Amino acid sequence: MILYGVGASPYVRKTLLVLKEKGLDFEHRMVMPGDKSPEYRAISPFGKIPALTDGDFSICDSTAIITYVEAKFPAKPLLPADPAERARVIWYEEFGDTILAAQVGIIFFNRLVGPRFMGVPGDEAAAQKAVDEGLPPIFAYLESQIPASNFLVGDRLTLADVAVTAHLVNLGYVGVEVDAAKYPKLAAYLATMQARPVFVEILAAERAMFGG
Structure with a gap:
């Protein structure tokens, strides 16, 4: 998995914290908000940070990323079942x-x-x-x-x-x-x-x- 975004963003920070609290293996690549590179816009169409790729799957927005991660990696859940x-x-x-x-x-x-x-x-x-x-x-x-x-x-x-x-x-x-x-x-x-x-x-x- 690769997480894109700069840590000073609270939305990137939130996602980083979730990935690390769950003990997941991932790479963090520094990307500024609004990045216009074609490669990044293919992952995040409007340049939002954070964004995530996991194999062939990609998604942007912290809530969407965390929802995906919680469903795929249910160990150490941060979303209660109740x-x-x-x-x-x-x-x-x-x-x-x-x-x-x-x-x-x-x-x-x-x-x-x-x-x-x-x-x-x-x-x-x-x-x-x-x-x-x-x-x-x-x-x-x-x-x-x-x-x-x-x-x-x-x-x-x-x-x-x-x-x-x-x-x-x-x-x-x-x-x-x-x-x-x-x-x-x-x-x-x-x-x-x-x-x-x-x-x-x-x-x-x-x-x-x-x-x-």
């Missing part, structure tokens, strides 16, 4: 990829991606508004949802934890921390997730890419 638990995991993935991503993306783009990688001046006012107004209700929601087990669903690691943490990680690159005084459960949850060996490995590779 219908209610599976539905809750899918909700948290959607929450991460839309509601959380919208606010994190504004901050991450304006403070890092635009100025550093695209030569575009960042809109700090927009970034700060997301910090001050966009993130607090999201953090408050997550604070209310984290149980004593420190896993969002079913007292074990699932795609819910991977998806939410994959987006939260990008805040650390742009100077935004979860206030442990206001959100103690969320701060502890994020620290616990990032201490997992797979997270440590992936984040170390990312920091090297950023030159940190």
